[in-house]
Amino acid sequence: MDKPDNTAAATGVKRGAYKLEADEGTALWFTNALVMVKAGGPETKQRLTVVEILHPAGYSPPMHRHLVEDEAFYIISGTALFESDGERFTVQRGDFAFLPQGSTHSFLAGPHEPFRCLVITVPAGFETFTAEAGAPAARRELPEPAPIDGDVLASIAARHNIEILGPPLTP
Numbered sequence: 001m002d003k004p005d006n007t008a009a010a011t012g013v014k015r016g017a018y019k020l021e022a023d024e025g026t027a028l029w030f031t032n033a034l035v036m037v038k039a040g041g042p043e044t045k046q047r048l049t050v051v052e053i054l055h056p057a058g059y060s061p062p063m064h065r066h067l068v069e070d071e072a073f074y075i076i077s078g079t080a081l082f083e084s085d086g087e088r089f090t091v092q093r094g095d096f097a098f099l100p101q102g103s104t105h106s107f108l109a110g111p112h113e114p115f116r117c118l119v120i121t122v123p124a125g126f127e128t129f130t131a132e133a134g135a136p137a138a139r140r141e142l143p144e145p146a147p148i149d150g151d152v153l154a155s156i157a158a159r160h161n162i163e164i165l166g167p168p169l170t171p
Helices: 126-133 150-159
Strands: 026-030 033-039 049-055 062-066 070-077 080-084 087-091 096-099 105-109 115-122 162-168
Touching: 026 126, 033 126, 049 126, 062 150, 080 096, 087 096, 126 150, 150 162
Parallel strands: none
Antiparallel strands: 026 033, 033 049, 049 115, 062 105, 062 162, 070 096, 070 115, 080 087, 080 105
């Protein structure tokens, strides 16, 4: 059963301290992943965004870089191969990865299970990119796989100071 949505990203009214339960937050389907916005610009005075993302096994975003944000990943479950500025490393449950502003990066979710991570971007803004490029999730689960229009994604990304630089990672 879906919980009520308690984030300012949806209501525009949250201020000060608040709590969200595990399955609460604005739910979006974004590039075949489920994004749960936990905090964004309205809640943090534009200082940071916190999202929980569930990626399907084998998923990889295109190689890209954030021109404004630092990006940090805390791995909740699954594994992924990351590439940042030409260096590759593998992450698993409990690991942390930091990708500084301007670093060229992508990741490839492991082949056997979904990859779930908490992503923190500083400053805020990533939540507005996922909202514009994605769609409200009808259910709090992975969407049915669908083709991603790379040109549309790149155009939206550019409006949010993200450059798409190349194809997704391969093993």
